[in-house]
Amino acid sequence: MIEVEGLCVSIGSVSILEGIALRVEAGTTVGVVGHNGAGKTTLMRALMGLLPARAGTVRLCGAEVSRAAVQARVRLGVGYMPEDRRLVPNLSVRDNILLPMEVARRADAAASLDRVLDWIPELRPLVGRQGSQLSGGQQKLAALARAICYGTRILLLDEPFEGVAPALVERLGLVLRAVGGTGATVLITDSEGENLRGLCAHRYEIERGALRPAPEEAAHARAHA
Numbered sequence: 058m059i060e061v062e063g064l065c066v067s068i069g070s071v072s073i074l075e076g077i078a079l080r081v082e083a084g085t086t087v088g089v090v091g092h093n094g095a096g097k098t099t100l101m102r103a104l105m106g107l108l109p110a111r112a113g114t115v116r117l118c119g120a121e122v123s124r125a126a127v128q129a130r131v132r133l134g135v136g137y138m139p140e141d142r143r144l145v146p147n148l149s150v151r152d153n154i155l156l157p158m159e160v161a162r163r164a165d166a167a168a169s170l171d172r173v174l175d176w177i178p179e180l181r182p183l184v185g186r187q188g189s190q191l192s193g194g195q196q197k198l199a200a201l202a203r204a205i206c207y208g209t210r211i212l213l214l215d216e217p218f219e220g221v222a223p224a225l226v227e228r229l230g231l232v233l234r235a236v237g238g239t240g241a242t243v244l245i246t247d248s249e250g251e252n253l254r255g256l257c258a259h260r261y262e263i264e265r266g267a268l269r270p271a272p273e274e275a276a277h278a279r280a281h282a
């Protein structure tokens with residue numbers, strides 16, 4: 058489960074996120090849709106502990122982590138796929154996928170790699186290659202594999218569909234549905250929202266650092282108040 062209340066994040070002296078409230082029930086997939094510069098990446102980085110919270114609380118899997126370091130979140134089973142993939146170019150795909158688990162000293166690395174390669178078998182023949190030798194689409198799959206590998210309970214996926222060819226959009230969607238089916242809690246951002254169709258139980262919209270339920274969600278909430 059992801060529970061966020063009153064989250065405020067600044068970069069330098071500039072306030073980027075103001076009073077974010079967000080709730081993702083355990084085992085559900087929820088979307089955050091917003092234009093470029095709306096604050097999606099800042100939100101994901103703050104949830105992962107890569108940016109400090111100026112105010113507010115973040116609870117992941119029931120644990121209060123508002124001030125906790127990235128490694129503590131990794132140890133809880135929180136995985137993050139950055140928008141720009143961030144593979145280490147001169148490390149093999151296998152080592153790229155396992156790196157966060159090793160840094161966080163998680164013991165279940167080998168079994169997790171095998172589990173992930175069952176989900177994304179097209180990476181099996183590529184695990185010995187260097188990150189830099191993969192195509193852009195293959196790098197997206199490797200970055201997703203890395204997040205799934207250690208994100209056994211929560212997955213934070215920042216614009217996984219951005220800049221991806223239609224065939225790969227479909228493939229990523231299938232993998233994400235399969236992962237969602239395992240009981241993982243998934244938060245996924247997208248600039249258009251089209252790609253989230255059929256994938257998310259609920260959606261939020263983000264605009265200029267403010268998050269609110271998407272209009273259809275708000276109408277539903279009012280109807281059931």
Ligand SMILES: Nc1ncnc2c1ncn2[C@@H]1O[C@H](COP(=O)(O)OP(=O)(O)OP(=O)(O)O)[C@@H](O)[C@H]1O
Pocket residue numbers: 068069071073091092093094095096097098099100140216248
């Ligand atoms: N290092 C930084 N210094 C100053 N401002 C920043 C920095 N990083 C992001 N911002 C600003 O924070 C706001 C939110 O950026 P963010 O990257 O979170 O948006 P986004 O929704 O992920 O957009 P995109 O899809 O373009 O990455 C933008 O106005 C951006 O200019």
